[in-house]
Amino acid sequence: MDTQTTIERAQAVLAGGCDSPVRSGWGVNAPMFVQTRAHGASAYDENGRRYIDYIMAYGPLLFGHTHPSLVTNLDEIARDGFVWGTTHPEEIRLAERIRSYLPSMERMRFVSTGTEAVMSAIRVARAYTRRNLILKFAGNYHGHTDLALLNAGASAYTSDAAASGIPAGVMRDVVVARYNDLESVDVFLRGREDELAAVIVEPIVGNMGYVTPVSGFLEGLRERTQRYGALLIFDEVITWLRFGLHGAQGRIGVAPDMTTIGKIMGGGAPIAAFGGREEIMRVLAPEGQTFTGGTHGGNPFCVAMAHRVIDLLVEHPEYYDYMDGLARRLAEGIRGHFRERSLPYTVVQSESIVDFKFRPGPPNRNYDDALAADRVKYAAYYAAMFERGILLPPSQNEVMFVSVAHTHADIDDTIAAIGESL
Ligand SMILES: Cc1ncc(COP(=O)(O)O)c(C=O)c1O
Structure with missing residues (x-):
């Protein structure tokens, strides 16, 4: 054929x-x-x-x-089933391991894709701050939920708002600033500082070519979010494990309030996570009023794959x-x-x-x-x-x-x- x-x-x-x-x-x-x-x-x-x-x-x-360590003996990790719909010790151990490398993720939740991780982090940020406005950057890509797609990098395409299926209402609560440009952040936020729930950013960008943050840019976002009572979310879906076990945040030395991770961590299997400071993550049900969940979240197969990935990096x-x-x-x-x-x-x-x-x-x-x-x-x-x-x-x-x-x-x-x- x-x-x-x-x-x-x-x-x-x-x-x-x-x-x-x-x-x-x-x-x-x-x-x-x-x-x-x-x-x-x-x-x-x-x-x-x-x-x-x-x-x-x-x-x-x-x-x-x-890689043989990732594709050999898969039946060993499938033997007890792919998905249980219950909490299990290996999932807890994975969260502990991740937190040891990314201490800003004091509490986390597992999901299947980077898209879900970002969607969930934004919901949590909005619930925690009781505000709606999200500031993101043109050319960063955060998956394909409505607000994440606005002026996004990678292969996202949202030139015509009506045809894109993204409600106009969504756009009222998002501003898109220029990466590496704190002045544009200030211009877009002027008069709306009290509405700001979170700034989401790829700390090092891989979705508009490779773009590194200029000196002071991430620090400036950290300072502004603190000043406005908003959260700083690092989308490390590409950068965690690409730039070592401590991710971009470990390298740059700026600690976000929340982090999203995915991609490499599953060694090819779909697993991602979002997390942040304990007090923030406490808005999630059953402790709080905010819902995220999922049939496949933390399933034992993908969790076992993530352990294999971390093992490989620790051993090599x-x-x-x-x-x-x-x-x-x-x-x-x-x-x-x-x-x-x-x-x-x-x-x-x-x-x-x-x-x-x-x-x-x-x-x-x-x-x-x-x-x-x-x-x-x-x-x-x-x-x-x-x-x-x-x-x-x-x-x-x-x-x-x-x-x-x-x-x-x-x-x-x-x-x-x-x-x-x-
Ligand atoms: C930085 C970043 N965040 C989020 C996503 C979305 O991840 P997924 O494709 O697993 O939904 C991507 C995907 O390319 C990404 O590069």
Whole structure:
């Protein structure tokens, strides 16, 4: 069966041919990539052709696709069942482990996806402060609940409010400021400071390319939220475990009131969490009046996977250095190509993330920078790399993720393919 037929079949039965629009290839004007298999750092198409995968499922696959510690003996953790609908000791132990690395999560609750974690955190923040207004940042992505989608990064698309299905009422209680720009925070909040329930932010951003907070930005958010009696929520769905066991908050030294985590923590299985200071989390039922819940929350299978992930990172602290070494080599290789060709693009690399945009000048600082990148060039580059067996994210808002499974040979092949593609 050829790929065209599969795509036609997908379009006939899946809305838009896929479960998440970025997968359709619309961001790069390319046919949808149909995958049948994955192993290590490789993705395979229907014809068995191998691609070096830098999408890595948009973040969860810190260890690649099939790390033996994550995919072996799964029957051991399935033997007692996938989902119980009850509280269990391993779930408690997982929460204790997470809190030992992220002390700001004094109390937490497990959910299945980052979207749910953010939705729940916002509800808790609103209940705790008895206020409604949420301030978020353009180009940050917090999942696909109504308010999170406004002017969001990643592949979110909400240009027409009426057609987007997001009620106008939702928009009254959200303001969208510019990342790395405290002045814009002040402008958008002016006169509404007393309404502010929470500021939600990706402390380090991976959804408008790779964007780091400028010095003083997160501290400024911390100071303002405290001054206004509002909460600061760090969305660490990408950054927790990507930047070590202590996440972005441990690295930057700013403690949020609430945190959301997900992606890597499940080793491919769907598990996420939200949490924060004890007094805040006490608004949740049955202690308080605020409801969140879920059939799959804290299910023993996903919890066991999360333990495997943390075990792996504790047993192999060298993994971070290994990935950093690979990513550095890749970034240097790309820089070399740019120098040779006098191309004005800046490559950023931080640990296992490598990123550059087709926009001259410094790396992205905010969503305006991200939107100024040349989409047509990226689409051509994506196609040229695809032809050479390299699978890049089909959107310029995403970044390249290197994993434990990538090899030096993969990196060298990728650098060679980039040279040819440019
Ligand atoms: C920072 C951030 N928050 C939340 C989410 C939503 O997570 P999920 O796709 O698991 O719902 C994402 C997903 O990309 C994300 O990058």
